[in-house]
Amino acid sequence: MNFGILGTGVVGRTLAAKLIELDHSVVLGTRDPAKTILKSELDGMGNPPIRVWLEKNSKAKLGSFTEAAVHGEIIINATNGVGSLNALQIAGEMNLNNKILMDISNPLDLTNGMPPSLFISNTDSLGEQIQRAFPNVLVVKTLNTMNAYLMVNPRLLANGDHSVFVSGNDTAAKAAVSKLLQSFGWEDIIDLGDITTARGPEMYLPLWLRTWGVLQIPMFQIKVVR
Ligand SMILES: NC(=O)c1ccc[n+]([C@@H]2O[C@H](COP(=O)([O-])OP(=O)(O)OC[C@H]3O[C@@H](n4cnc5c(N)ncnc54)[C@H](OP(=O)(O)O)[C@@H]3O)[C@@H](O)[C@H]2O)c1
Secondary structure, eight states: OEEEEEOOSHHHHHHHHHHHHTTOEEEEEESOHHHHHTOOSOOTTSOOOHHHHHHHOTTOEEEEHHHHHHHOSEEEEOSOGGGHHHHHHHHOHHHHTTSEEEEOOOOEEOTTOSSOEESSOSSOOHHHHHHHHSTTSEEEEESTTSOHHHHTOGGGSGGGOSEEEEEESOHHHHHHHHHHHHHHTOOEEEEEESGGGGHHHHHTHHHHHHHHHHHSOSOOOOOOOO
8 A cells, every 4th residue: 555654753764664564655755855865964863864764765765745645545644743734734635635644743842842741732632633624634643652663563562462542533544544553563452532532642742751751761651451
């Protein structure tokens, strides 16, 4: 299947590598491909520039947000939450309509430093804002509650015995996303309900960030015990 991933950070790269391993075709989207490919510095988390990553992952293609959206039968939003609506607007509504959009973004506000606060919460979520802005896109919020490496390899922790959430208005879209998550190794997939339920996973981020601060490692996860 063809995937368009909006975002060239660690989430976009990690999802792209896994999808290619599973024989899918991936275009990673960025605002300005010519500028992005010339970057030579490490990012804020110490990740190498995308050029280095592309040399090691030669089946992945870099393109504009629009090219990624045109390529994708399923689109993944792996952009910074502050820029997600802008990225999707650049990608183009007509290139997104009637497609599944897996939304992994978080509404983190870093203007006052660490730990960030949320710029949307309580009565709204970024997932809902995206769904309202693109009413004909099948938005499914998922995977935003964990470190990127766990997203595609839940067995890195507790033999995979932990939980991932999906939120969205379209039952078939959530089923398709759940099937994809199963192909990554996920077993405990909890359907929270419509897109308004994205508020919960997004509002978990303040707890995730403080747990990270205490543990000093990002490899931990939610397990819903019943
Ligand atoms: N890092 C994790 O482990 C993790 C875990 C869970 C959820 N998340 C969420 O996943 C998303 C991606 O995280 P990340 O760490 O991979 O990368 P990131 O640094 O948060 O985002 C990188 C991408 O955001 C795009 N972007 C930034 N500002 C933009 C703007 N104003 N307009 C359009 N695009 C913009 C960049 O585009 P250019 O390529 O053009 O610069 C880049 O491709 C975030 O929302 C994050 O909160 C991350």
